[in-house]
Amino acid sequence: MRPDDIRARLMQPVRPEWGHSDYDLTPDARPDERPLKPAAVLVPIIDRPEGPTVLLTRRTAHLSSHAGQISFPGGRAEPEDPSPEITALRETEEEVGIDREIIDIVGRLDTYRTVTNYAVTPVVGIVRPGFAPSPDPYEVAEVFETPLAFLLDSRNHLRHSGWFNGTPRRWWAMPFGEYYIWGATAGMLMNLHARLSDPKPEDA
Numbered sequence: 001m002r003p004d005d006i007r008a009r010l011m012q013p014v015r016p017e018w019g020h021s022d023y024d025l026t027p028d029a030r031p032d033e034r035p036l037k038p039a040a041v042l043v044p045i046i047d048r049p050e051g052p053t054v055l056l057t058r059r060t061a062h063l064s065s066h067a068g069q070i071s072f073p074g075g076r077a078e079p080e081d082p083s084p085e086i087t088a089l090r091e092t093e094e095e096v097g098i099d100r101e102i103i104d105i106v107g108r109l110d111t112y113r114t115v116t117n118y119a120v121t122p123v124v125g126i127v128r129p130g131f132a133p134s135p136d137p138y139e140v141a142e143v144f145e146t147p148l149a150f151l152l153d154s155r156n157h158l159r160h161s162g163w164f165n166g167t168p169r170r171w172w173a174m175p176f177g178e179y180y181i182w183g184a185t186a187g188m189l190m191n192l193h194a195r196l197s198d199p200k201p202e203d204a
Contacts, residue, residue, distance in 0.1 A: 001148065001196065003047055003106065003126045009196045010107030010124060020191065021113040022184060025159060025170035029115075036119035040084035041074025042092045043109065043124045043192060046145060053145035054189075055127065056181065057096060060141045070181045072122070072188070073098075084108065084121035096143055097134025103127050109191045114184045115164065122188045146176050152193050157186075 023029050044055040059069050073092040081087040089100040109122040133143040150156055151174060160173045160182065172186035181189070 001052060001152075003045075003052075003104070006045065006052075006124070006126070006196060007106040010109075012195070020110050020187075022115040022169075022171070022187065023113070024187060025172065026168070029167060029169065031113070032115075032117045034117055036113065036117055038077040038084075038087075038121075039075060039118045040077060040081075040087035040091070040121045040123055041072035041188070042088040042103070043072055043122050043188065044092065044098070044103070044127045045124065045148060046127045046129055048129055052148040054148055054151055055096070055098075055133075055143065055145050056179070056185070057135065057140045058142040058144070058179070060137075060139060069183070069185075070179055071185050074120070076118070085123050088121075088123040088125070095136050095140050097136075098127065098131055102131060109188060109195060112184060112188050112191070115169075120184065120188070122191070124192070144179065146179070146181070150174075150176060151181075151189050152196060154193070157190065157193070 023031060046053045046055055056070050057073055059071055073095040074088050075091045077087045085105050089103060092098050093100060103125040105123060105125050107124050109124065112120045112122060114120060135143050156174050158173045159170055161170045171183050172190050173180065173182040174186050174189060
């Protein structure tokens with residue numbers, strides 16, 4: 001799938017698919033009633049000649065939240081950020097050292113609600129290859145890429161389960177080699193899959 005195809009698909013109306021909340025697979029779980037905190041992440045699609053890839057990070061083990069987990073670059077919105085796009089680009093520069101000048105924003109995915117009470121706006125950007133990541137050693141332990149085709153292949157979309165704060169939970173997972181992509185990151189990738197996949201016959 002090429003950048004123009006991705007841009008065109010993201011302009012289409014949203015279809016009711018998975019990928020909007022950590023509660024998608026656990027609808028009986030009770031969400032936190034406190035106000036949601038705004039945040040944004042960049043879904044960085046690298047326009048590689050051999051096929052597009054998605055850049056992901058592994059967070060450092062000492063962080064107070066989501067330590068060691070696989071995530072997109074991004075974070076909480078600052079008061080001076082005029083839009084989720086600016087939040088995502090700023091956080092990407094800070095976390096992995098990718099200059100916003102080589103990122104072409106092509107759209108957004110649906111806002112995603114996390115169990116940690118964030119309302120996350122995933123911003124999709126096409127990144128020109130040739131950059132050298134410079135991760136922030138405090139936040140980012142590793143930067144790696146996963147083929148977009150792998151992430152969009154429904155055979156790699158698994159449902160796992162476990163316990164969170166004493167409550168049974170179910171979540172999406174997309175294990176890739178040594179990397180366990182799961183939770184909110186996998187949920188947002190499910191939404192990307194829904195937005196980029198061909199319409200079902202009843203939706204056409």
